[in-house]
Amino acid sequence: MQQTTFGSLEHFQKGSIEIIKGKAEHYAFSNIYEVASGAPPYQKTVVGKNLKFVIESLRAEGDSPWYAAAHDEFVVVMDGDVTVHYIKPDVAGSLAPADSEGTYTLDGAPQGKSMGYVKLGRGHQAILPAGVAYQFRAAKPGVLIVQTILGPNSVEKWNDICLQ
Amino acid sequence: MQQTTFGSLEHFQKGSIEIIKGKAEHYAFSNIYEVASGAPPYQKTVVGKNLKFVIESLRAEGDSPWYAAAHDEFVVVMDGDVTVHYIKPDVAGSLAPADSEGTYTLDGAPQGKSMGYVKLGRGHQAILPAGVAYQFRAAKPGVLIVQTILGPNSVEKWNDICLQ
Amino acid sequence: MMDMSTLPQNVRASQPDAITGYRTFQLGHFEFSRDAYFVTVKWPAQGTQHSHQMHADAFLRAMMRDIAWGFFYGWVNFDEVLGTRNHYGKVDLYAGSFNASYKAAGVDFLEQFDTPVIMATFKAIMKDWVNEGFDPFAAPEETGTAFGAKHGDNVAAIERTRIATKRMPGLEGDSPLRDDFPVNRQFNDVAQDEPEIHAEPGFEKELHAFNLFKYLSRSDVTWNPSVTSVCKESLFCPTTEEFVLPVFHGNDRVEWFLQMSDEIVWDVADKNTGEPRARVTMRAGDIAAMPADIRHKGYSQKRSMLLVWENATPNLPKRYESGELSPYPVQF
Amino acid sequence: MMDMSTLPQNVRASQPDAITGYRTFQLGHFEFSRDAYFVTVKWPAQGTQHSHQMHADAFLRAMMRDIAWGFFYGWVNFDEVLGTRNHYGKVDLYAGSFNASYKAAGVDFLEQFDTPVIMATFKAIMKDWVNEGFDPFAAPEETGTAFGAKHGDNVAAIERTRIATKRMPGLEGDSPLRDDFPVNRQFNDVAQDEPEIHAEPGFEKELHAFNLFKYLSRSDVTWNPSVTSVCKESLFCPTTEEFVLPVFHGNDRVEWFLQMSDEIVWDVADKNTGEPRARVTMRAGDIAAMPADIRHKGYSQKRSMLLVWENATPNLPKRYESGELSPYPVQF
Ligand SMILES: [Fe+3]
Ligand SMILES: [Fe+3]
Numbered sequence: 001m002q003q004t005t006f007g008s009l010e011h012f013q014k015g016s017i018e019i020i021k022g023k024a025e026h027y028a029f030s031n032i033y034e035v036a037s038g039a040p041p042y043q044k045t046v047v048g049k050n051l052k053f054v055i056e057s058l059r060a061e062g063d064s065p066w067y068a069a070a071h072d073e074f075v076v077v078m079d080g081d082v083t084v085h086y087i088k089p090d091v092a093g094s095l096a097p098a099d100s101e102g103t104y105t106l107d108g109a110p111q112g113k114s115m116g117y118v119k120l121g122r123g124h125q126a127i128l129p130a131g132v133a134y135q136f137r138a139a140k141p142g143v144l145i146v147q148t149i150l151g152p153n154s155v156e157k158w159n160d161i162c163l164q
Numbered sequence: 165m166q167q168t169t170f171g172s173l174e175h176f177q178k179g180s181i182e183i184i185k186g187k188a189e190h191y192a193f194s195n196i197y198e199v200a201s202g203a204p205p206y207q208k209t210v211v212g213k214n215l216k217f218v219i220e221s222l223r224a225e226g227d228s229p230w231y232a233a234a235h236d237e238f239v240v241v242m243d244g245d246v247t248v249h250y251i252k253p254d255v256a257g258s259l260a261p262a263d264s265e266g267t268y269t270l271d272g273a274p275q276g277k278s279m280g281y282v283k284l285g286r287g288h289q290a291i292l293p294a295g296v297a298y299q300f301r302a303a304k305p306g307v308l309i310v311q312t313i314l315g316p317n318s319v320e321k322w323n324d325i326c327l328q
Numbered sequence: 329m330m331d332m333s334t335l336p337q338n339v340r341a342s343q344p345d346a347i348t349g350y351r352t353f354q355l356g357h358f359e360f361s362r363d364a365y366f367v368t369v370k371w372p373a374q375g376t377q378h379s380h381q382m383h384a385d386a387f388l389r390a391m392m393r394d395i396a397w398g399f400f401y402g403w404v405n406f407d408e409v410l411g412t413r414n415h416y417g418k419v420d421l422y423a424g425s426f427n428a429s430y431k432a433a434g435v436d437f438l439e440q441f442d443t444p445v446i447m448a449t450f451k452a453i454m455k456d457w458v459n460e461g462f463d464p465f466a467a468p469e470e471t472g473t474a475f476g477a478k479h480g481d482n483v484a485a486i487e488r489t490r491i492a493t494k495r496m497p498g499l500e501g502d503s504p505l506r507d508d509f510p511v512n513r514q515f516n517d518v519a520q521d522e523p524e525i526h527a528e529p530g531f532e533k534e535l536h537a538f539n540l541f542k543y544l545s546r547s548d549v550t551w552n553p554s555v556t557s558v559c560k561e562s563l564f565c566p567t568t569e570e571f572v573l574p575v576f577h578g579n580d581r582v583e584w585f586l587q588m589s590d591e592i593v594w595d596v597a598d599k600n601t602g603e604p605r606a607r608v609t610m611r612a613g614d615i616a617a618m619p620a621d622i623r624h625k626g627y628s629q630k631r632s633m634l635l636v637w638e639n640a641t642p643n644l645p646k647r648y649e650s651g652e653l654s655p656y657p658v659q660f
Numbered sequence: 661m662m663d664m665s666t667l668p669q670n671v672r673a674s675q676p677d678a679i680t681g682y683r684t685f686q687l688g689h690f691e692f693s694r695d696a697y698f699v700t701v702k703w704p705a706q707g708t709q710h711s712h713q714m715h716a717d718a719f720l721r722a723m724m725r726d727i728a729w730g731f732f733y734g735w736v737n738f739d740e741v742l743g744t745r746n747h748y749g750k751v752d753l754y755a756g757s758f759n760a761s762y763k764a765a766g767v768d769f770l771e772q773f774d775t776p777v778i779m780a781t782f783k784a785i786m787k788d789w790v791n792e793g794f795d796p797f798a799a800p801e802e803t804g805t806a807f808g809a810k811h812g813d814n815v816a817a818i819e820r821t822r823i824a825t826k827r828m829p830g831l832e833g834d835s836p837l838r839d840d841f842p843v844n845r846q847f848n849d850v851a852q853d854e855p856e857i858h859a860e861p862g863f864e865k866e867l868h869a870f871n872l873f874k875y876l877s878r879s880d881v882t883w884n885p886s887v888t889s890v891c892k893e894s895l896f897c898p899t900t901e902e903f904v905l906p907v908f909h910g911n912d913r914v915e916w917f918l919q920m921s922d923e924i925v926w927d928v929a930d931k932n933t934g935e936p937r938a939r940v941t942m943r944a945g946d947i948a949a950m951p952a953d954i955r956h957k958g959y960s961q962k963r964s965m966l967l968v969w970e971n972a973t974p975n976l977p978k979r980y981e982s983g984e985l986s987p988y989p990v991q992f
Contacts, residue, residue: 002630002679002696002809004517005590006541007613015591015609017616018710020765021598022605028658029608029616032586047615048584049657050639053562055586055615072495074557074564076540078588078613086535115531119524123541125557126523127496129534143613145586147559158660166347166364166477166962168849169922170873171945179923179941181948182378184433185930186937192990193940193948196918211947212916213989214971217894219918219947236827238889238896240872242920242945250867279863283856287873289889290855291828293866307945309918311891322992363961365800365903379939381925381959383904429935468697468807475800571697572715593713603761607711627713629695 006122007033008079009059009141017163030161032057032078036143038160042136044103044146046156052101054154056146060138066106067135068095073103073128073148077120080142084126086115087133095133102151106133170286171197172243173223173305181327194325196221196242200307202324206300208267208310210320216265218318220310224302230270231299232259237267237292237312241284244306248290250279251297259297266315270297336448341456349478351456355449356439358421362387362457365475369410371423371437378435380409380423385464385474388457389574392464395450396490396552399443401638402645403578405623408602412446414580419446426578426623428601454486465549467570467631470513488548493555498538503554505538506546514570514631515545541588544568544633551626553636561640570631576602578623580645582657583638586615590632594618595625620648620655668780673788681810683788687781688771690753694719694789697807701742703755703769710767712741712755717796717806720789721906724796727782728822728884731775733970734977735910737955740934744778746912751778758910758955760933786818797881799902799963802845820880825887830870835887837870838878846902846963847877873920876900876965883958885968893972902963908934910955912977914989915970918947922964926950927957952980952987 007013012033017024028049035045041061048055058064060082070093075084089095089112096104110133118126128134128146136144148154171177176197181188192213199209205225212219222228224246234257239248253259253276260268274297282290292298292310300308312318335341340354345361352361359370367387370379382390390406397404399419405411408427413420422438424430458464460480461472465488493503511518523537540556544566551573553565569592577583578599585594587610594608599621608616618624626634647653667673672686677693684693691702699719702711714722722738729736731751737743740759745752754770756762790796792812793804797820825835843850855869872888876898883905885897901924909915910931917924919942926940931953940948950956958966979985 001514001516004515004630005612006588007611012613013611015587015611015614017609018607018708020604020606020710020762020767024606025658025660026619026656027606027608027616028656029610029614031611031613032615033613048586048617048637050562050582050584050617050637051641051653051657053559053639055584055637057615072557072559074496074559084537086531088531088534114528116525116527116535118526118535118537120537121519121521121523121539123519123539124523124537125496125540126537127499127535127557132534147557147562147564149559149562156658158658162658162660165846165848168847168962169944170920171943176945177943179919179943179946181941182376182939184378184430184435184936184938188938189990189992190951190988191938191940191948192988192992193942193946195943195945196947197945212918212949212969214894214914214916214949214969215973215985215989217891217971219916219969221947236889236891238828238891248869250863252863252866278860280857280859280867282858282867282869284869285851285853285855285871287851287871288855288869289828289872290869291831291867291889296866311889311894311896313891313894320990322990326990326992365961366959379925381927433936468805473800593711595713604765627698629697 009033009037009143024163027163028158029163032145033143035161043155044153045161046150046154047161049150052149054148054150056148056154058144058146060136060142060144062138064136066109066133067103068106068133069103069128069130069148069151070096070098070100071130071149073146074125075128076125076145077122078143078145079122080138080140082120082142082144083117083137084120085117085135085137087112088115089133093131095131101149103148103153104151105153109133173197173201173307188327192322193327196309197307199325207319208317209325210314210318211325213314216314218312218314220312220318222308222310224300224306224308226302228300230273230297231267232270232297233267233292233294233312233315234260234262234264235294235313237310238289239292240289240309241286242307242309243286244302244304246284246306246308247281247301248284249281249299249301251276252279253295253297257295259295265313267312267317268315269317273297335452338445339449339452341452344478353449353453355421355446356441357437358439360453364477369423373435373437378423382407382410384457386574388454388464388474391450391454392486393551393575395447395454396488400577402580403599403623405576405578407576417443419443421446426600426602428603455481455483458482458486465552467550490552491554494558496536496557497543499536500533506543509546509548511545512547512568512631518542518545540566541633563638563640565636565638567634567636568631569626569628569634571628573626576623576625579618579620581639581648582620582655583618583636584615585610585618586635586637587612588633588635590628590630592626592628592632592634596622599623617657667784670777671781671784673784676810685781685785687753687778688773689769690771692785696809701755705767705769710755714739714742716789718906720786720794720796720806723782723786724818725883725907727779727786728820732909734912735931735955737908737910739908749775751775753778758932758934760935787813787815790814790818797884799882822884823886826890828868828889829875831868832865838875841878841880843877844879844900844963850874850877872898873965895970895972897968897970899966899968900963901958901960901966903960905958908955908957911950911952913971913980914952914987915950915968916947917942917950918967918969919944920965920967922960922962924958924960924964924966928954931955949989
């Protein structure tokens with residue numbers, strides 16, 4: 001059997017585009033590991049954008065800020081081990097403006113009740129439920145992708161990351 | 165197993181051409197059974213022509229004239245039973261002009277030695293050797309194809325036989 | 329053998345052929361027939377009948393996806409000639425309509441059907457034409473042949489349905505995980521551990537995590553995305569891919585791919601003409617957009633994990649077609 | 661596993677890949693590699709590298725014909741991109757050169773090789789890439805799979821040679837009949853009687869006849885013509901056909917087909933651009949020309965007998981190319 005090949009911060013092999021007609025930029029082709037390897041911890045770098053919806057690549061390293069969104073978000077650990085801690089705020093809907101979209105950064109841990117935590121390894125996916133505060137913690141560098149909506153903390157730097 | 169389908173004078177199903185670009189005539193598409201069914205006995209109707217080379221379709225019925233050519237020809241029985249009789253002329257090269265091409269019709273059986281005969285059924289092929297006289301005999305109607313060169317007895321009537 | 333009386337009302341089919349055992353189907357002005365090796369499609373154009381032939385295995389794999397995906401987003405090209413276009417409630421069936429040469433020669437043909445009608449016909453075709461031992465969802469190494477005269481059927485294989493997920497598999501009331509499925513032979517080395525969930529009392533139903541790679545390693549189909557997370561109209565639809573995508577998908581919106589493991593090469597062509605545009609090689613961690621004006625077909629020499637990311641926002645086809653939205657998702 | 665030391669001098673190949681077991685071959689600026697399912701061909705164009713992918717079975721079937729036919733007459737298109745053109749002593753290998761889209765985009769590439777060099781490389785590729793159990797000459801029902809990592813080889817199958825006939829098989833000193841071969845499973849109903857030859861004493865070696873249909877029923881290969889009668893440069897090259905012609909043959913002269921049994925459908929396309937021209941359905945007794953300006957690919961759902969008729973007159977390619985000869989054999 002051929003081995004299954006996953007990427008990692010340490011080891012990834014970016015693919016390529018052979019253009020017959022058109023431009024490489026049309027494909028907005030980047031690599032989440034490469035992006036994470038060149039980013040500061042927990043920079044929410046947009047690597048996929050479909051109108052307002054985004055996929056962000058995050059370098060997990062140490063503790064992230066506390067985040068929250070008014071809608072469900074999802075995280076998949078693509079490299080390393082990451083723990084996600086959750087706090088239910090005392091006042092429901094107090095963390096991100098009602099009907100807002102995207103991830104909000106909180107000023108430290110919010111007032112509320114600890115909901116517990118999940119320990120994620122490579123390939124593990126967790127829900128980041130609407131209205132709940134969450135924090136990523138990683139003892140060693142890793143890579144996350146987050147499914148969310150373009151928000152105040154999303155960073156777009158397509159020119160730096162895409163094949164051209 | 166699906167049955168193998170051969171054609172016959174009695175039963176043939178001509179195919180077709182779907183033109184996307186160009187003309188049906190470019191394919192000079194006919195059917196050897198259809199041609200033989202509409203032809204007098206032993207008319208050497210040209211159904212394939214590649215520069216000077218031809219394939220002729222013949223309706224075998226009764227005795228043919230005696231033929232000869234200065235080069236090898238070949239016959240394949242495509243329907244029916246056909247006997248081919250051969251005569252080696254006393255004077256070698258006397259039947260068809262030296263270096264001539266195509267089938268010559270002889271004025272009856274030539275002076276010479278009987279070489280014998282072959283009895284052919286459907287799918288059987290016989291050589292019609294250079295310089296030798298031969299005659300087809302068929303008790304019932306059948307179909308032959310002859311591989312030869314365009315000659316004095318070849319009949320071309322593409323307009324009548326081809327899909328258009 | 330399927331009894332005529334079991335054919336749905338809207339489906340027009342012949343009696344089984346005496347030699348091959350297969351029925352011939354009529355759908356509008358189209359005719360579909362198959363024999364030992366091939367499927368032949370016929371349609372009228374320029375006052376006469378035109379036809380096109382596909383290998384039976386390729387045709388059945390393509391039609392299976394079209395059914396399973398509910399005609400999906402936009403264009404499902406079975407090959408360079410035949411395909412469907414989804415209008416969500418109605419579906420176009422076409423021959424040559426998105427092929428520059430057929431178009432130029434005027435031998436193309438397109439007919440629109442109500443979705444239930446074309447769906448019923450496609451399902452009846454699959455039921456009649458898929459033989460025992462052939463699984464159109466499986467990789468070539470995992471299935472018997474599609475060829476030969478009619479022998480038996482494989483209803484279980486073709487009636488698998490795509491799993492609908494509301495938020496995330498494994499949440500209460502949501503779609504199930506795949507723990508009962510075996511690990512695929514090509515993912516034997518994929519870790520089967522599960523995340524640790526340490527929920528405080530009362531939050532057991534709110535915290536949730538699962539091993540997505542394990543889940544994918546247990547997929548029993550290829551090239552058949554199913555939803556694993558829903559962020560409003562943003563849908564993660566990962567899938568496991570081996571051999572070749574049986575269709576050339578032309579999307580009516582932008583679609584994204586994130587290659588989660590191994591490698592897929594994509595042939596990209598113009599959506600309307602079929603002319604080649606690019607070849608995109610994606611390896612683990614690569615993410616790229618498939619613009620809204622192309623069609624794409626993937627090749628995965630080893631079974632791989634692909635995250636297909638779709639946008640289910642209503643009315644996107646019109647917004648792209650009108651030019652309101654650029655076919656390219658990002659300008660830089 | 662083939663030892664490097666056994667590679668012919670002119671053949672450039674890598675060591676076997678650690679994962680798949682297959683070698684990668686270089687021929688001029690072309691690179692050929694294969695994996696479990698696909699063959700990938702790479703070439704330079706516009707200052708960068710372009711590539712194209714084929715299913716391994718289709719590629720091996722096509723290359724097998726190209727070798728067995730000695731590059732045949734004119735163009736042997738493996739598919740719509742890759743192919744060879746015979747210059748009789750030299751051979752062009754090309755990618756996209758006879759594909760309107762590749763040409764227009766300028767990503768086509770053509771390189772000429774001495775025939776022995778390209779032949780040696782093609783044979784070395786087949787020797788390395790054809791696995792045990794796969795016969796590229798056989799119909800799908802008669803062979804195992806071409807797919808998977810390297811396992812064994814099938815040298816016996818790929819080293820069959822085309823039989824050369826001077827006048828007619830079975831004549832003294834000429835090619836043998838096939839009485840030792842078994843009747844193919846699809847021709848079990850073909851009569852096996854032989855003509856009666858009643859030669860007068862002394863003429864035993866001059867009179868000759870045989871059962872051509874019996875001879876064809878015992879062919880162990882598909883889509884591989886061999887000569888059964890020679891009238892000067894007029895060659896009858898009958899063959900038995902099942903499934904699909906693995907190449908899209910573009911002739912450098914007019915070629916004729918006489919369908920001897922059953923049915924073949926031909927897709928006909930422009931020789932230079934690949935654009936579709938016609939579909940020709942030929943049934944038993946039908947005879948038709950393939951003009952000198954097209955390429956053709958046949959489909960035979962049941963094994964059938966096809967008489968391919970070739971014209972070996974020297975210098976025909978130049979005479980057709982110059983316009984001296986019409987691409988259409990008959991004007992009417
Ligand atoms: Fe797609
Ligand atoms: Fe040919």
